[in-house]
Amino acid sequence: MKEIVCKLLVIGAGPGGYVCAIRAGQLGIDTVIVEESKPGGTCLNVGCIPSKALIHAADEFAAVRSMTNGKSPIGIRVGDPAIDLAKTIAWKDGIVGRLNGGVSALLQKAKVKVVHGRATFRDGKTVEVGTETGAQIIRAETVVIATGSAPVELSALPFGGHVISSTEALSLTELPKKLVVVGAGYIGLELGTAFAKLGSEVTVVEAMPQILPQYDADLVRPVQRKLGELGIRILTGAKAKGLSGDGGALAVETADGQEQQLPADRILVTVGRRPRTSGSGLEELDLDRSGPYLRIDDHCRTSMRGVYAIGDITGEPMLAHRAMAQGEMVAEIVAGRKRAWDKRCIPAVCFTDPEIVTAGLSPGEARAQGYDVRVGQFPFNANGRAMTMHSEDGFVRVVARTDTNLVLGLQAVGAGVSELSAMFAHTMEMGARLEDIAGTIHAHPTRSEAVQEAALKALGHALHI
Incomplete structure (x- = not known):
């Protein structure tokens, strides 16, 4: 049996794992990374990247469809469009393949040894990897667990047959005529909206009273309005009970206690993700848990000396950029540098139509924490750039302390607002006040002007509303 000895072993080559390994390699640490599948993890292969590719294709197709029969408000007229979904999926797969290759090249450049296979812990410093050429033992001074999450x-x-997860939904080569989505969180609504734009008849079933229950009602309202325009049926306060006898429909108990049968070619279940903590020998390590997740401190250390954990396996928010930041930090700690997790905010984006971006506290969250706040909100229907792009729905909102004007949070809903996420996070990390935003010259005409106007509104002297 082959044996490898290294200073750092990273288990899982998702966003957190591969960033950790690359940074460690850059710092001269003898590093090995183990990955059962392709590099990039869920995000690159069956999550963030492919879903955004499908969303973009759906947006382009919907835009062309809106130009048929003289319906375009900007005067463009085209013939009846069609979509070759298999070709769209092949294009998406090409993007994923290019990024897979990019990650592999970066690992090689950093002199990281990649071992392909499934890792199983023997103890806190030793794993056995089942590879194509047989079992391989890896012993390490330090181990980073980055095994991610699953639907x-x-x-x-x-899952199976007509019941699919987001993974299978992103590989469909034929458009379902009737799609039922169970779960109205960001994954369900992103994919449900995309399939509706491509031509599927979509119904969304959500057990909570509101879609996107993690967001406040003001941010959700423009999304709900767009879902209605797309003809997506929403059942809130409803519970999925199971398949009908012939498997061609979903039995649902509605909010009023009645049972309905929802015919479906495919049933997409998107009710959350769970950490991958089983099947790899983690149970034998007896690491402290926080619910289903591995408990970590502000250095991402677990309860066992020399064992770190990063990414989805450590809990919410399950975001690729959080995992990446943790991975980079841990690599530097292993190299002897002083680092600690001290993030003021982690921006989050929901790629629905329109998009939602949040950083820091919402007005309700700030008040619940005891802050007296002032809120400034500026609508995109008063923004010149939004008008010229024929996408005026939504707004930017800023939340600040009344006594000091320190910004506690920023939120936006609207077309393309995901690109404001860096500005929002930077504002929070730098400890900006309303005056800092209001006094910064914003380029005209851009959507970002709405951020400045929201700050001016909170200060009591908005210029354009």
């Missing part, structure tokens, strides 16, 4: 499966709707 949650409902007992009444196990």
Whole structure:
């Protein structure tokens, strides 16, 4: 049996794992990374990247469809469009392949040894990897667990056949005529909206009273309005009970206690994700848990000396950029540098139509923490750039302390607002006040002007509303 000895072993080559390994390699640490599948993890292969490619294709197709029969408000007229979904998926796969290759090249450049296979812990410093050429033992001074997460499966709707997860949804080569989405979080609504734009008849079933329950109602309202325009049926306060007898429909108990049968070619279950903590020998390590997640401190250390954990396996928010930041930090700690997790905010984006971006506290969250706040909100229907792009729905909102004007949070909903996420996070990390935003010259005409106007509004003297 082959044996490798290294200073740092990273288990999982998702966003957190591969960033950790690359940075460690750059710092001269003898590093090995183990990955069962392709580099890039869920995000690159079956999550963030492919879903955004599908969303973009759906947006382009919907834009062309809106130009048929003289319906375009900007005067463009085209013939009846069609979509070759198999070709779209092949284009998406090409993007994923290019990025896979890029990650592999970066690992090689950093002199990281990549071992392909499934790692199983023997103890806190040793794993056995089942590779194509046989078992391989790896012993390391330090181990980073970055095994990520997987879709949650409902007992009444196990994956298989017509019941699919987001992974299978991103590989469909034929458009479902009727799609039922179980779960109205960001994954369900992103994919449900995309398929509706491509031509599927979409119904969304959500157990909570509101879609996107993690966001406040003001941010959700423009998204709900767009879902209605797209003809997507929404059932809130409803519970999925299971498949019908012939498997061609989903049985649902609605908010009023009635049962409905929702015909479906495909049933997409998106009710959350669970950490991958089983099947790799982690149970034998007896690491402290926080619910289903591995408990970590502000250095991403677990309860076992020399064992770190990063990314989805450590809990919410399950975001690739959080995992990347943790991975980079841990690599520097292993190299002997002083680092600690001290993030003021982690921006989050929901790629629905329109998009939602948040950083820091919402007005309700700030008040719940005891802050007296002032809120400034500026609508995109008063923004010149939004008008010229024929996408005026939504707004930018800033939340600040009344006594010091320190910014506690920023939120936006609108077309393309995901690109404001860096500005929002930078504002929070730098400890900006309303006067800092209001006094910064913003280029005209851009959507970003709405951020300045929201700050001016909070200060009591907005210029354009």
